Amino acid sequence: MGDMHLDLMVTDRMFGRIQAGSSEAFRLSTCPRCGRNQALVVARTTPGRVYWLRCSNCGRGLVEVDRTVYPGTKPLAEPQGLPEDVAAAWDEVRSCLGVGANTSAVLVARKILLHVAVGFGLAAKNERGRAPDFAEAIAHLETEGLITRRMKPWVDRIRQVGNSATHELPAITEAEASDVASFTEQLLKLAYEMDHLMSQPSEETDEPATGYRLIASLRPPTTEWVS
Structure with missing residues (x-):
């Protein structure tokens, strides 16, 4: 030492x-x-x-x-299987949260959400040559099943916070930024980590992971059986 x-x-x-x-x-x-x-x-x-x-x-x-x-400790975690550009953007979100740059964290998180939507088939430009807006990205992710019905109230809150970060000067609070970042983390897990885990061989065999092992890796320990 x-x-x-x-x-x-x-x-x-x-x-x-x-x-x-x-x-x-x-x-x-x-x-x-x-x-x-x-x-x-x-x-x-x-x-x-x-x-x-x-x-x-x-x-x-x-x-x-x-x-x-x-510098502050980065909150949340890095989901597995992220593409390099997405991983860099997500690391920036976590870094912003760690130093209290809440508005910046929300803006980058919204950018990640739009990127994920385009990665899952949303057109990068419409007929007028414009990038999709937040509502279009959300609708597409719902269609693709990445955003479920039970996540809708959360999405509505994220939309309100994101619009404030984009168009208004007042700063985003720590709690609001945490909500947006937590939602983004879960979206990244659904979009990338699940496929990554499914592609990994199981501990017992060389076969890809099964559904039960995948669910167990994404959820905290529980005695409840998941069918």
Whole structure:
């Protein structure tokens, strides 16, 4: 662990030192990049309101101010089987949420939804040469079965939030952005992850996964039988 400090340069005037092997040289703080929760203390203020840290696993830097870590941890998860461009856009949504850029997160999430609709057969341009709007994308995804009847109330809420993000200046709240992002995550799972999991060989054989294994991988553990 101590070798990670060998490439550090520090300012000339210092009022105290932290011994590399002491308990003060380590801090429990979740790394936003790799998710590990132990970091090396590079420097701190006195009292300890601000810590300059380095993840002991990946070596990346982070700053902790009054127990808030910057950059923020990315919420939600990355569904499996995403195409490269979709994965990059979804990572941007998560990054925006992690730093409180809620309006930006919603705008990118809407863009992902339109991209998914086009990927599932919606024309990229209409007869007037215009890209499909949000309502057209939703209608197409419903036709394709990616949006079910029980998801309709959620879709209506997403539509309202998305329109505000596009046309109005007031910022989107954290709760609204979380709703949009959670919906987008589920849509990506239905659009890409299910097919990806079905294409993977099962643990027992080399055959593709069956329906029960697929459902079990997408849902939390339950004792209820799913037919």
